[in-house]
Amino acid sequence: MSTSILRLVWIYPDLLSTYGDRGNLLVLSHRAEARQIMTESIMVRSDQVVPREADIYLIGGGEDGPQSLAAQKLIADGAVTDAAARDKVVFSVCAGYQIMGRSFIAGDRQHAGLGLLDITSDRGPTRAVGELAGDVHPQLGLPTLTGFENHGGRTHIGQESAPLVPQVSHGIGNDETSEGAWRGKVIGTYLHGPALARNPQLADLLLSWAVGRPVDQLGQLDDTWSQQLRQERLAALA
Ligand code: GLN
Numbered sequence: 656m657s658t659s660i661l662r663l664v665w666i667y668p669d670l671l672s673t674y675g676d677r678g679n680l681l682v683l684s685h686r687a688e689a690r691q692i693m694t695e696s697i698m699v700r701s702d703q704v705v706p707r708e709a710d711i712y713l714i715g716g717g718e719d720g721p722q723s724l725a726a727q728k729l730i731a732d733g734a735v736t737d738a739a740a741r742d743k744v745v746f747s748v749c750a751g752y753q754i755m756g757r758s759f760i761a762g763d764r765q766h767a768g769l770g771l772l773d774i775t776s777d778r779g780p781t782r783a784v785g786e787l788a789g790d791v792h793p794q795l796g797l798p799t800l801t802g803f804e805n806h807g808g809r810t811h812i813g814q815e816s817a818p819l820v821p822q823v824s825h826g827i828g829n830d831e832t833s834e835g836a837w838r839g840k841v842i843g844t845y846l847h848g849p850a851l852a853r854n855p856q857l858a859d860l861l862l863s864w865a866v867g868r869p870v871d872q873l874g875q876l877d878d879t880w881s882q883q884l885r886q887e888r889l890a891a892l893a
Contacts, residue, residue: 661687661694661865662709666735666751667701670725674805676715676748678849682858683711690874692866701725705734710865711744714751716806716847719761722750726766729754739771744865745841748850749806752835752843759808771841773815776808779827783807787826787846788892789834792817796870797860800834801888802846802853810845812836819844825892840864853888855881 665680684694699705701724705712712735717725729735739745745755753759756774758767787804791797800820810829812818819835819842820828828834828845835844842861844850851858855878856870863870 659693661692661711661862662697662706663694664697664699664706664709664712666699666705666712666714666729667721667725668698669700670721671715671717671751673718673721674716674749674847676713676751676847676849679715679746679748679851679858680713682849682851682855683713683862686855686858686876687862689876692862701728705729705732707734707737709738709743711746711861712738714745714747714754716749716751718750722754722759723761723764723766725750726754726759726768729769730767736769736771739769739839739841742840744861745771746851746861747841747843748847749804749845752845753808753810755841755843756810756836757813772836772838772843773813774810774829774836774843775813776810778807779809783827783845785826786888786892787823787828787834788889789820789823789825789828791820792837795819795837795860797854797856799885799889800844800846800854800857801885802844802848802850804828804845805847806845810836852881853885
């Protein structure tokens with residue numbers, strides 16, 4: 656952690672807040688503060704400079720126009736690229752996930768991403784809308800990932816990143832096989848929900864990376880409600 660306060664940055668609420676992914680910021684802040692880890696949540700509009708000194712950077716989903724504008728601005732700003740190089744945590748969703756990759760298609764044109772994940776995104780034959788579930792990459796030590804996807808893009812993972820879910824059991828995800836990607840402390844997923852409310856252990860993994868403490872030393876929280884929601888959604892897919 657760069658200071659005694661955990662600094663959380665929500666990138667470009669004016670461009671990429673279409674799908675309620677700002678809930679991820681609220682979940683992280685709540686789960687940190689419940690463990691007496693004080694947080695500061697910083698909203699950075701697209702006409703502002705992204706802070707260099709922060710612990711977790713979050714970016715959400717959006718439509719094609721705002722997505723390509725956000726990518727251009729983040730490349731020019733450089734702070735997220737710099738933060739990832741310093742091993743800071745980046746959690747990206749849908750349009751934000753595609754922006755973390757090498758390139759993506761928006762408005763029938765290819766756009767450059769930040770290249771923090773070794774992924775490229777193009778267009779799929781259909782829009783992927785609905786519930787998704789699948790077992791998480793074993794190295795991350797997390798339970799089944801569950802959430803809601805809503806995207807037209809398809810994503811292909813290169814050698815330098817690993818899938819978040821190697822094989823989906825329901826839904827489309829990246830390409831009807833895998834879902835999401837990660838490299839170091841940069842994670843991307845197609846899942847809304849918001850993803851961290853649907854997957855609280857993933858939220859705790861991000862917190863543990865940010866504070867440099869193992870997950871089992873963060874302290875237990877009462878997750879009855881989110882576990883109930885997870886079970887309901889997974890049972891509906893069975
Ligand atoms: N525009 C992107 C796509 O359709 C991202 C959509 C989203 O963020 N939900 O693939």
